[in-house]
Amino acid sequence: MNIMFNSDTDSGLILAAEECPPEKFSEYHNFSSYDEVIIRKLSAHGPVLVRGGRGSGKSALLIEAHRRMRMLPNVFPVYVSLRYLPLLQSDGQEYIGHFCELLSQSIQRELSERGLAHDFSSVADQAGLQQELTALAKSLSMRVVLLFDDAAHIGREKPLEVFFDLFRTISSSLTSCKASIYPGVTKFGIRFDVFNDSTIIDIVRSDVSAVPDFFPDVVRARYPRLAERAIFSDRLAPAQFANLLGRSVVGNLRGFILACNRFDDKEKIGIPEVTQCLLDMASDYFWPLMDEVAPKLGVYEALVEPAREVVEAIVEHATKSVRERTRGVAQDRVLIHRQIVSHYMKIFEILEYLGFVARREASRALKSGGRGPIFAINLCSLLDSVPSKRLTFEMIEEWLQGSAEPAELHASGPTFGHIKLPSLPEEHGLAILEKPVSVLAKSTAYPYGLTTNIIERLTGAGMTTVGKLANSSDRELDRIDYIGTAKIKTIRDVVYQAIWM
Structure with a gap:
């Protein structure tokens, strides 16, 4: 997946695909052969979970699958973004009520936009939802496909069990459910068997030796100038450049696009320019991600420093x-020995989500005995710790080939001996909701953030915290001087990014 943004959409460089204007989606996105396989699986029958870290392209794949299924005569697809604050703050029957209401509204909107004659009633419970979905499929003589985006949130895991129970229950021969999740989802509940009740598709792009054309294809589509041989030094080919950046961010699309943007004003690109890019990404992109994510981790906020x-x-x-x-x-x-990974499980999930590491293999034997997963390390962080802090052609060749044996961390080794895990508090909600709205200002943590002028106007109108701003209506925002429809959308996009994972 390739996010293609024009200069007049600065926030689009960072914000999620679901916030892209529908009429601009096809203009801003391009999909590779790798993505086409995933899109076909999302369009096929049966429950599917798409798993990937922050900015890996999950939302774009779901939206594209929805767009394509709309053109099929026997399928009725519904895309549902679960970025809805009441869902994040509720559980049990209350969650089910909000979920059913949100899904009912999405189905009604899809029927209206498609001009299909069916009266889908708003429902507030699981049984009513099942009945309405069955009636919908039979009335339209279509297979119903529900695509749930942002279904999971690291900081509020309890409602996940309710969601996956709903996911399993409403899946049938007439209704297919799909959802995007992050690598750390483990709270599936007692009724949902993740392997028997769904097909999991992992978005894994860190091994550029296995898929050597993916990132060069993205560059050709989004940055044609960066695919020209003439602007590169003799020892650096365009394909090497693309794959090196892709491998550096362990295959994360959002990180890759941001890295490519750093070469917009470069007339000539060689190893020194790439070196500086990776070092800058380490200091002003990846480490600030931890500061951004920390207050929305809920009980896991205490794990940021150990991470x-x-x-x-x-x-x-x-x-x-x-x-x-x-x-x-x-x-x-x-x-890494599986005992170590098990002990620091949630930390590794957070690090995978942020793009510091990416799981390559689930299990391999260690020379010293035992087994464990292999993780690819973010090259930006790796280069920043190399004594010379200089990228060499030998490094590029070895890292792109992936031929060297991995380093090993044994169960009895001292590497993690100094890292202590804190006791986790009781679940208390997300700290981000209590933060002053000023935290949303443009910064390294929020490069897509709000201007000082907007923050001052919001604060003056009584929207002093992120939670108050998130709960405000469009009508309330519109009453504020110099804040109109366009600004409201920008504010909403930033708030969504601040709260949701």
């Missing part, structure tokens, strides 16, 4: 051989 320590420990271990001069190139993958 920093885990990343630093992994990177230090992977670069140890270079510092000791036993290797010329740092190992870009690490094989």
